[in-house]
Amino acid sequence: MISIIIVDDQRLLREGLQTLLQTEEGLEISALCANGKEALQAVQEHKPDVVLMDIKMSGMDGIDAMKRIKREYPGTVVLMLTTFAENRYIVDAMAGGADGFLLKDMSSRIIVQTIRDAMNGEVILPAPIASKLAAKLSVLSEGRADRFDERKLRESGYSFTVRERKIIELMTEGYTNKQISSSLFMSEGTVRNYISVIYNKVGTNDRIAAVAILSGLLLEDVY
Missing domain, CATH: 1.10.10.10 (Winged helix-like DNA-binding domain superfamily/Winged helix DNA-binding domain)
Structure with a gap:
């Protein structure tokens, strides 16, 4: 069973993901969080396999929370939830140890498969994200x-x-x-x-x- 924590400041999105994922065989939702601080507490309490982490949140944002989680719980897979417009955060997230990205408008089938692939050690970069990352690294x-x-x-x-x-x-x-x-x-x-x-x-x-x-x-x- 893959245990998952969903972190997003939009209640509709995190509850929507919960509804989508908890119907899938082999996946369970351990907690829902609205910001990075809540995520750190939830990871400490539940020790999940995967954290789906929104990037932009008030208080502690997703990138800072992800870095803390990867430092304190290096075995936890953290996938950043992002939109195509947030590409400027890609390099920062990858440098901080993110295991990959999930675009918020992905189909449910791809989201589920992405989680399973990440658990198998694959770095997850959807095509639009990979393209932006390549362009950004070229500039740098x-x-x-x-x-x-x-x-x-x-x-x-x-x-x-x-x-x-x-x-x-x-x-x-x-x-x-x-x-x-x-x-x-x-x-x-x-x-x-x-x-x-x-x-x-x-x-x-x-x-x-x-x-x-x-x-x-x-x-x-x-x-």
Whole structure:
């Protein structure tokens, strides 16, 4: 029997998944949770085989909760529940130890099969997620041309190092300093130092204003 905990801040979704999964032979739902903190408590209490973890939740989000679970209960399979629009979290989740992803609009048959495959040790990456991950890793690799519009850079007079460019790209996608540090395998302090230099170059200490300026230097429709 595969025991499962479902974590999502939308009651309709977590109860819908419960209804779907508890009718399947060999699957049982141990607990339903609305946020990461509840998930940690439930994992401690029930020691489930699998956790289906929403990414974006108030309080402790899914990625932070997943990292804690994988650190304290490394044998627990954690599959991130996501939508196609949340692709910017993919690298952070994979770097943190996630065992794979489930798109929220997947069919019930695929969801059930994905859970069984994950229990057999397979890393689960639906095709749209795998495509986004490949694109993201290509951008983060040192050898690939980045997303900057070189003409706009020349006209603006700005100049950024390779590392600054990668940080800027993540900043413009809404990454926090913590997420940037995880994605680029850097300390948060180092990220803050780089961002301070970037702020100095564009002439503002306001993140929103800086992102607006920097976004205007990027190529359109890269992805």
